[in-house]
Amino acid sequence: MSDHALFKRVAIGTIAVWLLLFAFAPNLMVVIASFLTRGESEFLVWTPTTDAYARMLDPLYLHVFWNSFYLSAMTTLLCLVIGYPFAYLIARANPAVRPYLLLLVIIPFWTSSLVRTYAMIVILNTNGLLNTLLQSLGLIDEPLELLYTDGAVIAGLVYTLLPFMVLPLYAAIEKLDWRLVEAARDLGARKVRTFASVIIPLTSPGIVAGCMLVFLPGLGMFYVADFLGGSKTTLIGNLIQRQFLSARDWPFGSAASVTLTIVMGLMIGLYLLAAKRANAKVEV
């Protein structure tokens, strides 16, 4: 057997074992735990039940899910509105500066998002940078109450997740065949029409990818809601974390986690479907 084939087998084998041990097995344990009963001195008691799932139907937890989806959807929308022109400008910039512009998008990644969230606190504080600036410019008399609001949470999420929107959009816009845009213009389409009927459909895989990359992590980033929202909103992430770390209710935490995984799985399925359709359209 050649060295190459051996390397291939070892590489694939290692990854397979890794995934089996550290992704599949733990997830399987979570699924199993979700059907067991909470115990007092042990974490789980081997009494099978679907209780945990029945409890998920409580309006309280539906509210928690709804809240998470709402915040995440708002974040996604804002990221798209800000990210699209942003990506467009980078993609249309002089090819010599493009790598540097992209580098600027990526640089914030080098700092932990936890640290960046703390930095947002310093900016949004009552005596923070923003209020001080607005006051010294004479625009406001009293400091604005910015921190510990839903607005602060969304601002934090948008700030953290924006690069995940910009990068796939950039990739899609950069690949765009500009001859098609020129053709549209030659055929008399106005700017808005060209944008709506040509550019958007052609970059839709990038739009969908960006939205997924922002929306899905947005559901889980509970620490942003804790720090910037003052821990007042319970998101799915908080709910799961608390079942394990304070309520000692592993079955319920597991059930919430499985539900979230299923919902996310469905969304990724929708994405793949949409991407396939978009590709089919382009080929036609």
Place this chain on the structure above:
Amino acid sequence: MNRLPTLARLGALLLALLSSLACAPARAADERTLVLYNWAEYMPRPVLKQFTKETGIKVRYSTYDNNEAMFAKLKAVEASGGYDLVVPSSYYVTRMRAAGMLRPLDKDRLPNLKNLDPRLLDKPYDPGNAYSVPYLWGASGIAVDSARIDPATVTSWADLWKPEYRGRLMLLDDLREVFGIALKLDGRSINSRDPDEIRAAYEKLLELRPNVKVFNAESPKSVLLSGEVRIGQIYNGEAWMAEQANPKIRFVIPKEGPLLWVDNLVIPKSARHVEEAHAFIDFVLRPEIAKQIAEEVGYTTPNLAARALLAKKVRDSRTAYPSDADLERGEFQTDVGDALPLYEQYWSKLKAAR
């Protein structure tokens, strides 16, 4: 060569690797060591160094930031015996004792126990301190920014409900602490397991909810110092640090009494170095060591001899060292067992309420 055996061989290799890792602590057990598992930022390094220097016992130190995480880890290594000394909060002492996870202390080996404040010994979470020795403790009360609120108007937990504090209040992000306030005001135990009492407490807290601007348990002092809130529930240790940074901050112990917690040194039943663990407990109970710990960590020491060594400003402060009367009225947290998921459910509801 087909595919499956390669996978199987790789798997075997990985397992062998993992089991050799798992054996590593067992081999190290032969020399005199102590495996200490403590809260993060809860033990000054020089204390550990001095202990090793004096006794020749090596200390292996790891940390956690959550009682539940500590409990889970301890459970996981119960059979092989990983840790010799851990530092659970009072209500976890109850729980671990009930689960048979703790080893009774040999008090003949702990002559320095005499230094401890008798007010903090023999509490309901561990009668007679058969299993636990207080390490650091604290009380939660109310901090007030006297520049904006007259501290004389705040004397009771009920004052937090005043309508003028709408959107200006901080509560600790800890369900036991927050429910403790309402239970105490109702004249119940903060350790109630009665569903009706817990529901009544929840309903009371629902009325408090519009006042809450932020829940924070990590660093309540920074929220207060940033001017974001003007009144809030806070641990006395945090309040003491806030007072040092801003003299306008005042700490009030409500007349219904504070909620009390104690972190305790305990030896797990599975410990392998029991003698070393006792030696370490007694070392930490020495006045000058306990003083060093209290000064470095910033919380209140239960060690009277150590307190006498502290700067006068610190030891006479009612914030850092609540009075006898305060302690008398306070209540210590114990485990609530089966009632915990119910608390958690109401806690989620409370947070979701607008």
